[in-house]
Amino acid sequence: MPDQHSTLRAQRRAETQRMIQAHAVRLFTEHGYDATTVTDVAEAAGVSPMTVYRHFPTKEDLVLLDQRGRLVAERILASSAAQPLVSRIGGALIDAAATLAGGGEGHGLTADEQFLLARLRLMISTPALRAKHLDNNYALQQAIVDALGDDDTDADTAFRFHVAASACLAALHTALVRWAEDDGRTELPDVIAKALAAAFGDDFAGTGLGG
Template identity: 35%
Template sequence: MADEETRPSLRERKKRRTRQAIATAALRLFAEHGYEETTIADIAAAADVSPRTFFSYFPSKEDVVFAEIDDRLAEVAERLRRTPGETPMETIRRSIVDVLEAIVAEHRDYGAVQVRLVLERPALRARALQRLLDAQDAIEALFHELCPGISEIDAVAASGIAVGGMQAVVAHCRREGYDPLSMRTALDRAVDLVEHGLNSVDALSRPSP
């Protein structure tokens, strides 16, 4: 019963597929024709939607570059809820591993394009930095929810370790063109390193009542 209540509805699944189709079509066109040369009308046509539908999912062409990042961060926020008897660290690892499965599978052919666009364009770099800072703030707030006794500095440092460490490894793997198996191996190692750093925070290792 609980699984049925948390499973996305047919409408939600359709919306996610449409959003993913738009993002994938955009990255493919950016790779084939260039970022500046690709219009929103081009992206909409390639995804078999109208420009109006595009704007119902993304405010601008710049935002479509970050579609996957935004979706994965939203997933982490959804999953990072404490389970009775589980330590915060166990919750964090479970949530991150679930999300990494999607990262490895998504944008397999165009992940490097996404990274290159961000590195080459100052406006996109600025947006990427803002998203990184927003993600750290959001994860910090979730850490406070997971362990109400955690200190402010511990929560700030822990969110920086978790978000910064995983983001850096994902970007590296895509920039260097890692195949899915190699990328998963690298991300597993990153999770181990992040967990090692977070284990020094006592509040994250206390089981819930």
């Protein structure tokens, strides 16, 4: 069954990707980002450097690559077009963060939250990663705009989508930095919701975590 084989390949690929990224983040944290090479990561993961590059085109991607774009787009597509733009985008960002953080319930950090926290600390402290993070944000912004519109979206409407997405991502970045500086003591979705509410007030009020 081709579909089943395709699903299994995708699962194996995702598992390999997670394994490589986990080793990379551990080595970067223990030895420093600049002092750790892709070859070091490959050796720790038990794969070839070529395999690492097949999953992560750049060294920066070993820290920053995640599923946010797909998750955010899916949630925007599932939201109501009757909502304010920042509610649709903000709710999607909160939902995606909750998924990536592993859905903690206040009983200490989950493994996913610890991993995300380590990645954020590396991003904040490493200039090369901060620059790559900006590139990733542009890609995420475009994914948001694509999910909001379609082929018939006019230029003025697309401009509004870009502005709303950019503003929401700025609030998200501020929330992520605050969460990392606070050692993850507050639930990440709550920190993001607080940042969005501070930025947009009534336009964001009442979105909850589902958008």
